[in-house]
Amino acid sequence: MVFSLAQLIEERQGDQYLLHEQYINPYMARVQRIIGFDKIYTRGEGAYLWDKDGIRYLDLLAGYSVFNLGRGHPAIKQAMMEFLSLDRPTLVKMDCPLLAGLLAEELVKRMPPGLDAVFFANSGADAVDTAIKFARYATKRPRVVYLNHAFHGLTLGTLAINGGDAFRKGFEPLLPGTGMVEMNDLEALERELRQGDVAAFIVEPIQGKGVYIPADDYLPEAQRLCRRYGTQFICDEVQMGLGRAGKFLCCEHWNLEPDMVTLAKSLGGGYVPVSVVIMRREIHDKVFGSLKRAQVHSTTFGQNDMAMAAGLATLHVMDEEKIVERSATVGAKLLARLSALKEKHEMIADVRGKGLVIGIEFRPPSSLALKAAWTALEAAEKGLFTQLVVMSLMRDHRILTQVGGPGVNIVKLLPPLIIGDEEVEMIVKAFDAVMDDARNLKGRVWATSAELIKQAMAA
Numbered sequence: 497m498v499f500s501l502a503q504l505i506e507e508r509q510g511d512q513y514l515l516h517e518q519y520i521n522p523y524m525a526r527v528q529r530i531i532g533f534d535k536i537y538t539r540g541e542g543a544y545l546w547d548k549d550g551i552r553y554l555d556l557l558a559g560y561s562v563f564n565l566g567r568g569h570p571a572i573k574q575a576m577m578e579f580l581s582l583d584r585p586t587l588v589k590m591d592c593p594l595l596a597g598l599l600a601e602e603l604v605k606r607m608p609p610g611l612d613a614v615f616f617a618n619s620g621a622d623a624v625d626t627a628i629k630f631a632r633y634a635t636k637r638p639r640v641v642y643l644n645h646a647f648h649g650l651t652l653g654t655l656a657i658n659g660g661d662a663f664r665k666g667f668e669p670l671l672p673g674t675g676m677v678e679m680n681d682l683e684a685l686e687r688e689l690r691q692g693d694v695a696a697f698i699v700e701p702i703q704g705k706g707v708y709i710p711a712d713d714y715l716p717e718a719q720r721l722c723r724r725y726g727t728q729f730i731c732d733e734v735q736m737g738l739g740r741a742g743k744f745l746c747c748e749h750w751n752l753e754p755d756m757v758t759l760a761k762s763l764g765g766g767y768v769p770v771s772v773v774i775m776r777r778e779i780h781d782k783v784f785g786s787l788k789r790a791q792v793h794s795t796t797f798g799q800n801d802m803a804m805a806a807g808l809a810t811l812h813v814m815d816e817e818k819i820v821e822r823s824a825t826v827g828a829k830l831l832a833r834l835s836a837l838k839e840k841h842e843m844i845a846d847v848r849g850k851g852l853v854i855g856i857e858f859r860p861p862s863s864l865a866l867k868a869a870w871t872a873l874e875a876a877e878k879g880l881f882t883q884l885v886v887m888s889l890m891r892d893h894r895i896l897t898q899v900g901g902p903g904v905n906i907v908k909l910l911p912p913l914i915i916g917d918e919e920v921e922m923i924v925k926a927f928d929a930v931m932d933d934a935r936n937l938k939g940r941v942w943a944t945s946a947e948l949i950k951q952a953m954a955a
């Protein structure tokens with residue numbers, strides 16, 4: 497019998513939650529059911545998903561920024577099909593594959609001055625782990641400094657530089673000697689660097705968890721301090737790079753010249769996992785610097801042709817469609833429209849972002865009854881009010897969002913960078929309606945509050 501993926505999907509489509517409950521992660525499946533996210537998606541195109549009943553959803557998570565170019569972009573899909581039809585001899589070991597060289601060349605063209613050596617890996621965390629290893633080897637120093645609220649992945653190495661207890665707790669001991677500092681506290685950073693044992697200071701130029709944006713002078717000053725104390729300055733652009741924040745690299749907002757940059761996510765065009773570290777040649781040379789050490793760091797699927805083809809096609813489409821400029825202009829429009837809602841809705845405390853990463857932060861209402869309802873939710877679990885907003889956006893407006901981190905009242909929007917006026921209008925209208933509804937304790941937003949509190953207490 498011939499294998500048919502289409503037939504298999506057709507036959508088993510309804511089983512997906514049961515299969516996950518049985519074999520994968522029953523808790524995740526349960527969370528989806530509780531918050532009303534247990535859809536059976538059958539199609540994705542551009543910024544939208546469709547479920548089995550043909551209902552359309554606007555996807556403001558974009559696979560956590562994997563689908564910057566939208567789902568099924570025709571040019572990337574064509575490149576993938578062309579790749580398969582070419583039957584290229586990919587992953588030949590002990591080879592220097594052409595496509596990896598070409599993608600490295602294209603990436604280097606887009607980097608700040610001095611970044612001209614490339615290492616390809618598979619995931620964001622993989623790239624960050626690589627950057628940590630390389631910084632330690634190149635400086636012969638052990639320690640890494642990172643920021644509170646930072647997120648750089650969940651491998652054992654990257655967990656050690658995670659700025660939140662929710663992910664770390666119970667997995668210790670982690671990589672020793674890491675040090676956490678607060679964003680914008682240059683004195684604390686200098687205290688760490690002055691010790692002379694810090695290999696790297698790693699930052700997301702805008703933090704993904706919570707969408708925290710540093711003060712204007714913080715990153716340039718931090719970079720200067722790193723130079724002064726011989727510490728590698730690493731910009732983790734896994735989420736904010738590739739146009740997300742309205743520049744090709746988010747660090748361009750401050751004209752930074754980091755020693756290393758990490759990229760991943762949408763570099764694979766939404767089809768193939770791929771990540772990369774782009775660094776100064778001298779760092780690379782120190783790590784690999786002899787024929788004997790030529791393979792001292794590697795990963796089996798790094799440089800695979802399919803990922804490289806996806807990366808080349810992605811960069812081409814980004815240029816052709818002026819994706820970075822689009823992210824900047826559409827993002828500015830969306831930010832301005834959402835910010836204007838602050839005037840009308842007292843529970844919106846802040847709207848912040850750059851390009852198409854936007855965080856909307858909520859605060860307790862002033863009316864006594866509403867405040868009591870907020871306090872009951874927050875006592876059960878911090879961030880639950882935002883969960884109600886997220887659930888309402890999905891249920892009533894078919895918009896997919898998420899709470900922007902553990903224990904925060906922040907919704908994070910990460911739409912595909914191809915959205916336009918129609919989507920801006922949909923997003924603003926939906927938030928306006930949900931916040932209108934949130935003023936009414938008997939309205940739809942608060943309707944599921946008791947159930948959420950019950951589930952949080954049981955957990």
Ligand SMILES: Cc1ncc(COP(=O)(O)O)c(C=O)c1O
Pocket residue numbers: 560619620621622624647648649650700704732733734735736760761
């Ligand atoms: C800034 C940053 N670094 C690293 C990672 C880890 O990437 P991955 O999930 O591909 O390992 C993420 C994931 O969201 C991220 O946002």
